[in-house]
Amino acid sequence: MKVINKAFEQELILTESNRNDVKRAREVLEKALSQQFQTILLALYSSEIIKGRSLRNSELQEIEGICSVLFPEDYISKGNENIFEFVSNGIYTKKWPILGLNDLKDIEIRIYNRYVFLWNVIDINEQLAILGSNYRFFLAGAMQIASSYVKKIINFEDQSTSIDARFIFGEIGVSTISVGGPVFDFEDELVTSPFFNENVPGFAIGDTAVIRRNVLRKLYPSNDSGMLSAYLHEVLHTISYSFKNGAPFSTANWNLYIKRDICRFLKNPHSKKEITDAFWLIINNPIKSYFSTIDTAKEVLKKFDDFSSIFEALLSEGTVAENNGLYICATNQEGQPWDLL
Amino acid sequence: MESIFYTAKNLLDSRMYSKAREELEKINVVRLSFAERAEYEFLMGVALFETATICEAISRFKNCIRIAKEHCPEFNLFTPYYELSISYFSIYNEGQNPKDLEKSVDYCKLALDVAVNNSLVQRTSGLMVYVEESPEAFINVLIHLGVLYQSKNKIEESIQILLVSKTICQHFSRFDLLGQVYDELGTSYALSGQLELAGYYFVKSVKAKEIINNTRGIEITIQKHIIFSLRNPQMMFSEEASRLHSLISEERI
Numbered sequence A: 001m002k003v004i005n006k007a008f009e010q011e012l013i014l015t016e017s018n019r020n021d022v023k024r025a026r027e028v029l030e031k032a033l034s035q036q037f038q039t040i041l042l043a044l045y046s047s048e049i050i051k052g053r054s055l056r057n058s059e060l061q062e063i064e065g066i067c068s069v070l071f072p073e074d075y076i077s078k079g080n081e082n083i084f085e086f087v088s089n090g091i092y093t094k095k096w097p098i099l100g101l102n103d104l105k106d107i108e109i110r111i112y113n114r115y116v117f118l119w120n121v122i123d124i125n126e127q128l129a130i131l132g133s134n135y136r137f138f139l140a141g142a143m144q145i146a147s148s149y150v151k152k153i154i155n156f157e158d159q160s161t162s163i164d165a166r167f168i169f170g171e172i173g174v175s176t177i178s179v180g181g182p183v184f185d186f187e188d189e190l191v192t193s194p195f196f197n198e199n200v201p202g203f204a205i206g207d208t209a210v211i212r213r214n215v216l217r218k219l220y221p222s223n224d225s226g227m228l229s230a231y232l233h234e235v236l237h238t239i240s241y242s243f244k245n246g247a248p249f250s251t252a253n254w255n256l257y258i259k260r261d262i263c264r265f266l267k268n269p270h271s272k273k274e275i276t277d278a279f280w281l282i283i284n285n286p287i288k289s290y291f292s293t294i295d296t297a298k299e300v301l302k303k304f305d306d307f308s309s310i311f312e313a314l315l316s317e318g319t320v321a322e323n324n325g326l327y328i329c330a331t332n333q334e335g336q337p338w339d340l341l
Numbered sequence B: 001m002e003s004i005f006y007t008a009k010n011l012l013d014s015r016m017y018s019k020a021r022e023e024l025e026k027i028n029v030v031r032l033s034f035a036e037r038a039e040y041e042f043l044m045g046v047a048l049f050e051t052a053t054i055c056e057a058i059s060r061f062k063n064c065i066r067i068a069k070e071h072c073p074e075f076n077l078f079t080p081y082y083e084l085s086i087s088y089f090s091i092y093n094e095g096q097n098p099k100d101l102e103k104s105v106d107y108c109k110l111a112l113d114v115a116v117n118n119s120l121v122q123r124t125s126g127l128m129v130y131v132e133e134s135p136e137a138f139i140n141v142l143i144h145l146g147v148l149y150q151s152k153n154k155i156e157e158s159i160q161i162l163l164v165s166k167t168i169c170q171h172f173s174r175f176d177l178l179g180q181v182y183d184e185l186g187t188s189y190a191l192s193g194q195l196e197l198a199g200y201y202f203v204k205s206v207k208a209k210e211i212i213n214n215t216r217g218i219e220i221t222i223q224k225h226i227i228f229s230l231r232n233p234q235m236m237f238s239e240e241a242s243r244l245h246s247l248i249s250e251e252r253i
Helices: A006-016 A022-050 A057-070 A080-092 A101-106 A121-130 A142-153 A213-219 A226-245 A248-265 A272-278 A286-291 A295-301 A307-316 B006-013 B017-025 B034-051 B054-071 B078-095 B098-119 B136-151 B155-171 B175-191 B195-211 B215-231 B239-248
Strands: A108-111 A114-117 A135-139 A167-172 A183-192 A202-205 A208-212 A320-323 A326-329 B122-125 B128-131
Touching (some): A006 A022, A022 A183, A101 A142, A121 A135, A183 A213, A202 A226, A226 A248, A226 A286, A226 A295, A248 A272, A286 A295, B054 B078, B078 B098, B175 B215, B195 B215, B195 B239
Antiparallel strands (some): B122 B128
C-alpha cells in the first residue's frame, strides 16, 4: 500500500532525473518522507478513533497539526470538536487510508529510485544520511513487521504476531553513533506514533539507543544535564548488549558514521571550538574512560579511531576545507552532485 | 546434570558423524523420556544425514517431530523442521523431482514460523525493551528460503525474502551472515537478468566478509562473480556497473 501524495512523488521523480543539487535532493526527500509518515500516523489514529479509543489532548494537537500540513486548503483549525468532525469526514470519505497494526507490513515508502517497505528502516535512513539530512526514521518493531511480511510472501498464515509500532521521524542531534551502537538522539520529533509512553525520555533496543529530547525538556525543563544522563544511561545499555560480541555495528561503522556526522554538521561553517564542543561526547568519550580499566572492554575500545584522526583524514582528502579559521564540508552544499542506489 | 547426549553432541559438533552414530546406538532408547526420545531421534537424523541415506535421516527427523508434537509441546521444533527442509533439498538437487522441492519449501515455512517466534520476540523489563535472543536461526532460514525460491524459479520472491534477511543482518550487525545474504542476492539478481545489481551485491558481499576476515568466503564470492561476469561482461564493465560500484564506499555495509 502506497501512501505518497502524487505531487510529492512527481517532485521525487523530477529530482531523480536531475542530480546536480544535493541540497534540493535532501529537502525533497525530507518533505516526501514527512508527508508519508504523517499520512501513516493519521491512518493509525483513524483506526484508533474507529475502535473508540479516547485520545489525549497532546494526540489531538498532533492530529490537528498533521491535518493542517496535509490538507492546508481543507482544514482550518477551530479546536478539538472540529478536529473530530474533520477526521470523521476524512474517514467517511476515504480521504486517507485507515491502518491497523497488521497493515504496517504492506506499507511502501517512496524514497529515491524505488519503493521500500516501511520496515526497511536501514535503506530509508541510508538515503537521508548520504544526502546529509538531519532527519532520521526510527521504528521499534521493524523486525517483527518484516517477519510478518515474509510470512505473507510465502502464503503462511500469520498467527497474530505482536507488533511494536513505536516510530519517530524527527530531527537528530550531532552524533548518530556511540561505541555501543547506533544512536537516535531526537532533538525534535516531526511524526511520533501513538504507541509511546509519553514519560519515557529514552530507551535501548539491542545495540540501538533512542533519546527523546522533547520528553526530556517536558520532564526536566530546568535541568540541562538531563540529556547527558539519558544518553549515558541508554548507551550503557547498548554497551552491555553489544560489547559481549565485540560491538560489531560500531566497529564496522564508526569511521563512516562520524565522517557523515562531521559533514552534516559542517553544512554550515564552524570554528574548531564549535566542532569540539558539538562532538564533545565522541571526543571526550566519558564511557571510554569509564571502561579503560576493564580488560575485555579495552580490547573493543582499541578498535575505534580518535575523532581527530577521522577529522584530519577528511581535511587531507579535501572533503572538509578550512577558510579563515572556519571549516566547511563541500559534499552537502547547494549545487553539489549526488547519487544513490 | 550432564545430558546423556553430551558425547554424541560433541562428536556431531566436531563433524565426527560415524562416531556420533556409534555413541547414540549405545543408548538404551526404551529408558528415555519422551523429550529425550525426540532429541535422540533428531541427533540420530543428523548423524545419519552424513553417514547413511538421506531417507533414513528424514525418517528420524519425522519421528522426532511426531514424538515432540504428541508428548512434549515445549520441544523446540525449529532444527528438525530446518533439517528436514535441507534433507529434501539435497534429494531434490540429486533427482530434480519438483515434489521434493515442494516438501523442502513446506518444511522451511514451518521452520520459519518457529524461528520468528524464537528469535525476534522483544521482551520488556520495566521501561527497558530488548531483543532477548539471537536472530541467527531466523536469518539462516530466510537465506535457505531465498535459495529454495531461486530453485523454484520464483526469482522476485527470492529477492524479496533475501532483502528482508539483508535488513535483519544489518539491523543485528550479523556480518558473518550478511556476506552470505549478499551472495544469494547477487545470484538472484543475476538470474533475473539485473546483472549490474548482481555485481553490486557481490562486491558488497566481499566488503561484509572483509569485516570478519572471512578469507575463504571472499574467495567463494569472487569465484561466483567471475563466473557470472564471464558469461555477462556488462556485470563488471558497463557504465551502470561502475556507477553502482562507486556508491559502495559511501554506504554502510
